[in-house]
Amino acid sequence: MKSTILAGALLAFATATSVHAQAIKLADVAELSGGGATVGTNWKNGIDLAIEEINAKGGVLGRKLEVTHADSQSNPGVARAQVQKALDAEPYVLLGPGYSGSVKVTAPLAAEAGIAQIMGGEAAELTQAGNKFLFRTSFGQQSSMPKVAKYIHDDMKAKSVAVVWVNNDFGRGGRDVVVKELDRLGSKVVADLSTEAGQADFAADVGKIKAANPDAVFVYLNEEESARILKELKRQGVTAPLMGETTLIGQKVIELAGDAANGARGHVGLTTDAPVDLIKAFRDKFVKKYNYVPDHNGLKGYLAIYMVKATTEKMGKVDSKAFADTLHGLTIKAADEPGILMDVTFSETGDIDRQSFLVEVVAGKQVVKQVLPKVK
């Protein structure tokens, strides 16, 4: 009898120990190849960096974090299949994708599984569909585009604007909001140009911009296309000031476009050049590990992991079902959780409120011109 009790106790102890030591499993689906490779690679590296840091300090509630990365190939169809596969393994939280189109088709799967999805998409509509499990890591277009339109109208004093956008969920979402806002403010859209994802040749599009002769050009494309159009704008001698939102003045774009990126301006929710000490420290750590300066997607991936950490520690337990409820309405202060880099509040829709920046590319570097405070 005694030996049975002893064996039972040992078994219970062993089980408890193994549960205690069991890693928290996260699943990431990102654009590791295809048109969004820059987005996905930065996002993945940010995630890996944060996990390495957290695990080195003992993990979350004493448990290590583990992540699996899957490649969506920048294709919504592949993303959906990869997310389904990831969800079948019952992760604690789903990370990614970064492309809005891929988020749109994968969000219902995560919601159905009751798993919180922390993603990089910025299309306005993503958080407007009543999904209770979807969380942003950056501003949605409904938050950023009004700031962009206001800057074009008030600071650039542009009465006529050419709008160039990429014909996908991300581009169309941003274009719709910015055109509406420009119209409301009284700046006329004199050229409204849709371009294709992965487009290589922008000569005709830039020709149309030249013909419209606008006071300012708003460029809203993915990273590689942004670099190509910047080169073409320079090649064709377009001198109108250029404004963008996050992608246009991203690190990868600056690297690819070289001199052609100089003078481009943009609103960014996240930049590694922000005058914030914690972000500077993040940038140094990232550069040390990966030997390149990350763009905002590196920050997003890093923040996603610290969102997981802060929310889990707030709950005091690892409970994937209660995760989303806890994160809604949560404010995470950088003073309490330095990994979150800046104070952030999550709304009931999964949108974020955080300070943001107006940036200009000067001599191949992002220079922050203005800091825009948190709204609430």
Place this chain on the structure above:
Amino acid sequence: MSNLFDLLVAGLATGAIYALVAVGFTLLWQTSQTINFAQGEFVMLPAFLMLAAMHAGAPFWLAIILGILLSMILLGLAFKMLLVDPMMRHGVLPLAIATMALAIGIKEAVKQFFSAEASPFPSIVPTGDISILGHVVSLQSIGVLVLAILAVFGLTALLNRTSLGHQMQAAAQNPTVARIIGVPVERMILLTFLINAFLVALASLLITPIYLAKFSSGEVLGQAAFIAAIVGGFNQVRGAIAGGLLIGVLDNLAASYVSTQYRAAVPLIFLILVILFRPQGLLGRAEERTV
């Protein structure tokens, strides 16, 4: 009008690069009945070879030379000996399919060993503007156009005005008779593969600063060059040149005056019209046996 001029210049510059690639296409077809569906990837790869040389510490000029030499070895010599020669015995179609497989192989290899992300690539032509007939035109457009045209004219002169060129043409038109009169047919065929490799390396050098170095960038170029070769006439070098320039200009005009969304369809519609009404191509010869 200014817009039209800009579009024409930009279209001609892109078209000249298509022409380079299309010429290589037609050369391979004429001499060895090789339809190279990896031609686009052949344009993509040399840029990465040059980038690899630069990463290894070579200056740009040396990287260009190394890139061109390596391209001629890999995409000329090795391509012919390891893929075309063994597959050719089984007919044109198995060879065409083998080149499709090669295209995928090259793309995936670049993705794996280099990066799936785009990389910047230095321009051989300095940036800046010049004024032509009162229009400001970028030096890059003019430089690309001039270099591509020089290469094409050089090749045409080689084919039409030298003994070597005549031997190549003889080997292409009737290999049996060419052999009888002492033309080293095998060597001539190998030469066309080397010329093709040189042309794609040159195209790579000219287009990559604009399109960026990326594993997938050959897809658009390969398709455009293929269309250009058929439109111009698959059996004529001058047809490929005209086809390339025409497709470049047509693509830009379509994007500007028709619709950006349907720009890719316009050259294809044009291709269908050419096939329906002039199947030998605009400048092709109907009597060629291989068409």
